Amino acid sequence: MARKAPGQVRYLDLLLRKSQVVRSTPTRDILSLKAQETKGRAWGRANGYEIRHIFRENLSAYKTGIKRPEFDAAVLALLDGESDCLWVYDSSRYSRKGAGDVLKILDSPGKRLYFDLDRLDTEVPADRSRIVGKAEEAREYSRILSEKVRDTKAEDRDAGKWLGTVPYGLKATKKRKLKGSKSWHIIERIHEEAAQGRSQRQITLGLTADGYTAPWGGPWRVSSVGKILRNPVYLGWQTISVKGTPQIYLNSKGKPIRVFAKGFEGISKATWDKHRRIAAGFERAEGFGARHDEYPQPEQHPVAGMTWCVGGGFDSKMGHRANSVSHSFRCSNIIAGIPCEAPAYVQRGGVLRVVLAEWKKRLAAKDPGDPTMLAVAERWVELSHPEExxxxxxxxxxxxxxxxxxxxxxxxxxxxxxxxxxxxxxxxxxxxxxxxxxxxxxxxxxxxxxxxGDISVLTDPERCTKLWDTSGDTYRGQLLRLAIDKVFLRQADYSGQHITSERVVI
The missing domain is CATH 1.10.287 (Helix Hairpins)
Structure with a gap:
């Protein structure tokens, strides 16, 4: 029996573990966590240790890639010197990864590891080889158990048996086949409404308004409805989880497996395909929403597309535009974060007022034989008589x-x-x-x-004004372009400067 040196405290950690899966486990003394703790405390008192921390695990270590934070913390505490000894009830409960997990302790002087059931102690030289052998035995046992479980699950899946938690709206028979439960009508309602074009939010609000509760007992959520609509188990197919998403399971021959009990049909393939096409945007439900090409297009401001910023010069190849933003025309370079020497910022109403006055003036004052009026006549023909x-x-x-x-x-x-x-x-x-x-x-x-070539409707002030007043903004823009190609906007010289022909160059 080890004894304490005067004034020295030796600390002991207990690693308690009980597997969640006990089926197919060989006959052995698998104690509960409480019973393991009692034995560990008794061993610590008998060997002069003071309990520092108790690490508890209740999981299955045979699974590949399983994370054991309690185990990692216990080993780290021993290697860092926070504890002097780590007590484990059974060597098979310690690790299933082989000799590597025990060798790092065996190779560290002064670090003690004790297995109670096996009576193995790293401080006893004769036990060291046995501890390594036990670790490898546990690893091989875990590998065989994992293969058995995997093969058994594959056989059950191929036989159409449901292995996991039964999805909402279904229940399992004695043969682990699925059929509709008392809440199956909710599943049918969700799929049918989705096939009619209703959104997941609308379906959720409808279920809650009608007093239906979600699988956990609270109000329905959009995410829960979405998971039901995307789960192929409601079509009757065996599924497996891939990164948290249910996917149709395929057997070794690449064929899907039916999991529904005989006589139970589930959601029809037509209903499923319809709401998945609607969700993907490939199909639109009848009478639901409007096509994108049916949306009314907003009227464009008459001067939009003709305006340029004087800060970029009067050369259209080297200059830059003034874009329509809200109720004003702004320098496009400034909008894009590019410097401009004299950025234009002019209210649209003032620009239109100046441009319209100049447009009427040009049409009324020009000689019909003037080259400008000939161009106006040609453009008027294109606008008013496109086919001719x-x-x-x-x-x-x-x-x-x-x-x-x-x-x-x-x-x-x-x-x-x-x-x-x-x-x-x-x-x-x-x-x-x-x-x-x-x-x-x-x-x-x-x-x-x-x-x-008759442009009298444009040269007559009264008729021209009537034509302008009865036209929409888009057509007004086409009228302005009969006589005007570009409008250059100047930066204001001072705050509040009026918009006149000095700032609007045509």
């Missing part, structure tokens, strides 16, 4: 083709392609025909273009 405008453009194209034919004949003649009297006669004939084609194309174009 295409015909007019095709007619103009024919004029260009005919004119190019005349020019090509002149180049050929200048290059000597028509020598002698016969050549000259041929050239004159070909050129006369080409010129006639030009005149014919021009007459055809005039027949199409002249009736369309």
């Amino acid at each position: 405008s295409q015909a007019e453009a095709a007619a103009r194209g024919q004029i260009k083709v005919a004119e190019e034919a005349v020019e090509r004949l002149d180049r050929l003649n200048a290059g000597g392609a028509y020598p002698g009297r016969d050549g000259e006669s041929t050239f004159l004939t070909h050129r006369r025909i080409a010129v006639e084609d030009v005149e014919s194309a021009r007459r055809e174009w005039e027949n199409i273009a002249q009736p369309l």
Whole structure:
């Protein structure tokens, strides 16, 4: 019996462990945690130790990758010198990882490990080899047990037996087959409403409003409804958990296994497929919501897309725009976090007022033969008569083709392609025909273009004002673009400066 030296306290830690899985365990004296603690305390008193800490475990160590924080803390305390001895009831309860877990203690001088049931002590030289052998035996036993459990589970799954906790809405028969429980109608309701296009939140609120309680007894949650909608067990398939998500189990032949009892159908495949397609966005329930292309598009501000910031200069290739933000036009560089020497910040209402006044002025004052008004007339045709405008453009194209034919004949003649009297006669004939084609194309174009070129509705102030007042913002923007291409906005010289033509350059 070890005795204390005068003034010296030796500390003892107890590692108590009882496995959760005791089926198929060989016959041995597996004591409860309380009984192990009693024996450990008695051994400590008999050997002159003072109990420092008791570590308790109640888990199955045969599983691969199992975490044992209590075991790790007990071993660390011994190796760091916080305790002088670690008492364990049974060597098989200590570790299932082999000799490695005991060798780190055997290789540390002054560290004592004692196994009560086996009467093995690391301080006894003859016991050291036996402790290593016991550790390897425990490791091999754990490996065999793990394989047996895995094989047994695989056989049961292949036979269609349910092994885990029974999902909500189902119950297990004596043969471990599943069928609907008294709450199965809730499962059917959730799937049917989801197939009708209702969201998980709407389903949750409906269940709670109707007085149904969740599996744990409280109100329903959206996450619980989502898990039910994604669990293929309600289709009748055997499942396994992959990273916490139920997946259909496949046997060694790659085929799924039915887990429902005979005569019980579960959720239909059509209902399941429908609500999964709706959830993925591949299908829309009838009468539920609107298609994206059916949403009304907001009217764009008439001047939006035409505005530029003077801080970037008047060259559109080198400059930058002023974008419409809320109720103002702002320098796009400043919005993007890029410096600007004179960033524009102008209210949209003031910009529109100045641009509209200049637009009306240009249309009313210009001579109809002015190049600007000719461009306005051409754009007006494209805006007011888009189909006729295409015909007019095709007619103009024919004029260009005919004119190019005349020019090509002149180049050929200048290059000597028509020598002698016969050549000259041929050239004159070909050129006369080409010129006639030009005149014919021009007459055809005039027949199409002249009736369309009437812009009196724009040049008459009253009619122009009426057209503007009865149009939406998008069409107003198209009207402005008949005579205006770009609008440059200047930075205000001082706070509160009025928006005039000095700040809005057209």
